Amino acid sequence: MAEEAILGYLEHNEQIADSGVFAAERQLDHNDVVNVIKSLHGFRYVDAQNIKRETWVLTDEGRKYAAEGSPEFQLFMAVPQEGSISKDELQKKLDPAVFKIGCSQAGKNRWVEMGKQVSRKVQNVEDKVRVLLLHVQEGHEIKQEDINSLKARKLIVLQTWKGYSVTKGPNYAPQRKKVATDLTRENLQRGDWKELEFKEYNFNAKGQPAEGGHLHPLLKVRKQLKDIFLQLGFEEMPTNNYVESSFWNFDALFQPQQHPARDSHDTFFLQEPSTTRELPEDYVERVKRVHEVGGYGSRGYGYDWKREEANKNLLRTHTTAVSSRMLKALAEKPFAPKRYFSIDRVFRNEAVDRTHLAEFHQIEGLICDRGLTLGDLIGVLKDFFTRLGMSQLRFKPAYNPYTEPSMEIFSYHEGLGKWVEIGNSGMFRPEMLLPMGFPEDVRVVAWGLSLERPTMILYGFNNIRDLFGHKVDLGLIKENPICRLGLE
Numbered sequence: 052m053a054e055e056a057i058l059g060y061l062e063h064n065e066q067i068a069d070s071g072v073f074a075a076e077r078q079l080d081h082n083d084v085v086n087v088i089k090s091l092h093g094f095r096y097v098d099a100q101n102i103k104r105e106t107w108v109l110t111d112e113g114r115k116y117a118a119e120g121s122p123e124f125q126l127f128m129a130v131p132q133e134g135s136i137s138k139d140e141l142q143k144k145l146d147p148a149v150f151k152i153g154c155s156q157a158g159k160n161r162w163v164e165m166g167k168q169v170s171r172k173v174q175n176v177e178d179k180v181r182v183l184l185l186h187v188q189e190g191h192e193i194k195q196e197d198i199n200s201l202k203a204r205k206l207i208v209l210q211t212w213k214g215y216s217v218t219k220g221p222n223y224a225p226q227r228k229k230v231a232t233d234l235t236r237e238n239l240q241r242g243d244w245k246e247l248e249f250k251e252y253n254f255n256a257k258g259q260p261a262e263g264g265h266l267h268p269l270l271k272v273r274k275q276l277k278d279i280f281l282q283l284g285f286e287e288m289p290t291n292n293y294v295e296s297s298f299w300n301f302d303a304l305f306q307p308q309q310h311p312a313r314d315s316h317d318t319f320f321l322q323e324p325s326t327t328r329e330l331p332e333d334y335v336e337r338v339k340r341v342h343e344v345g346g347y348g349s350r351g352y353g354y355d356w357k358r359e360e361a362n363k364n365l366l367r368t369h370t371t372a373v374s375s376r377m378l379k380a381l382a383e384k385p386f387a388p389k390r391y392f393s394i395d396r397v398f399r400n401e402a403v404d405r406t407h408l409a410e411f412h413q414i415e416g417l418i419c420d421r422g423l424t425l426g427d428l429i430g431v432l433k434d435f436f437t438r439l440g441m442s443q444l445r446f447k448p449a450y451n452p453y454t455e456p457s458m459e460i461f462s463y464h465e466g467l468g469k470w471v472e473i474g475n476s477g478m479f480r481p482e483m484l485l486p487m488g489f490p491e492d493v494r495v496v497a498w499g500l501s502l503e504r505p506t507m508i509l510y511g512f513n514n515i516r517d518l519f520g521h522k523v524d525l526g527l528i529k530e531n532p533i534c535r536l537g538l539e
């Protein structure tokens with residue numbers, strides 16, 4: 052309908068000056084007319100120029116009064132011609148909003164006498180408000196003072212009206228030719244492809260949104276952390292084994308076999324295969340000795356070290372298990388300093404709550420060199436965390452079975468206005484390093500933190516289950532922004 056009207060009109064006329072007027076004159080919906088113009092313009096049947104106009108339109112309330120009469124008029128009509136009506140009685144006859152507004156407006160207009168009893172002061176009134184509203188609705192001009200009063204009563208608002216002026220385009224024809232958008236199998240079979248006219252490509256059309264893959268926030272933060280470690284000259288450790296033996300996860304780290312963390316309440320042990328197949332025997336012997344009687348200046352723990360305990364397979368409880376394997380391998384070669392890091396998953400048999408899961412990710416860094424001191428550890432931590440955007444650090448003495456001294460790391464959180472714990476660190480003990488075979492003056496400084504903590508802070512999660520696990524909203528993964536650490 053609209054298409055025929057537009058093309059037909061242009062056959063005998065220079066232009067459609069205003070699509071709004073054009074639509075109104077033909078009683079067409081202006082939206083339909085606009086859509087047809089856009090489509091005809093796409094095929095260059097017509098040229099179209101934007102036109103914009105500010106017009107007054109009725110609000111919902113305005114539309115209601117245009118249909119039912121203004122509240123003051125409704126109120127006036129509810130008052131009897133002769134005598135009076137009690138205010139309560141009158142209220143019952145009207146909608147509460149209409150009653151309230153009607154009372155004040157009809158009072159102002161001196162249409163009614165308001166008291167306990169309400170009576171008419173005049174016999175006839177004209178509902179001017181309604182007349183004005185109908186004018187606006189039909190697109191007629193009204194006086195500025197009337198506009199002001201309707202606007203003040205929020206019965207009309209200014210709206211930007213958008214339309215087009217239209218002239219013939221380079222491909223103008225009084226009727227649109229059907230063009231093919233696709234070459235089908237049927238076209239080929241029937242042979243009618245030879246006669247078909249194909250639609251041109253519209254290179255300006257917006258394409259389909261590309262449904263690519265999306266990185267999970269944890270992966271984005273991990274990538275940033277990895278870049279920081281690489282910039283600082285660290286090499287990544289191979290952490291692609293979730294299953295570990297108790298030996299590498301605990302014993303090699305000088306963690307005694309009675310340590311509570313080695314209980315099944317804290318650690319997931321494997322049923323199948325329940326034990327490791329092989330361990331480096333001579334090293335196992337040295338580890339057993341250092342646990343039982345010490346050596347290298349240590350008294351050891353003085354208990355009966357059991358091989359069966361060390362053999363038990365588990366889901367690694369920290370990535371430090373991998374660090375211990377890597378350090379042992381390093382100690383076997385002629386000594387060269389190293390910087391290692393890893394970011395991977397660990398498992399703990401813990402009750403799940405809003406900040407804990409039974410699996411999470413650890414970030415771990417270590418530096419191995421001759422003569423390192425606690426000052427070196429503090430220095431590298433400052434360097435590392437500053438790059439994450441945390442430059443205010445504090446350290447608190449702590450305890451780990453495998454480090455001495457050990458320090459918890461705190462950072463001042465601007466948002467929370469307090470110091471929050473962000474990691475754990477220390478210097479690996481001689482009881483761990485010397486049985487591996489390192490020269491005596493070799494020290495290892497190391498630290499660890501969770502990947503989830505900074506990710507939750509950066510992305511504003513307060514429940515870890517929204518970040519990781521089966522309840523994660525995929526839409527959120529598609530929409531979350533890239534991660535830029537250290538940039539405020």
Ligand code: PHE
Pocket residue numbers: 368369370371415451454475476477497498499500
């Ligand atoms: N493994 C420690 C943890 O699980 C982190 C850590 C790593 C502490 C290295 C000291 C040195 O919390």
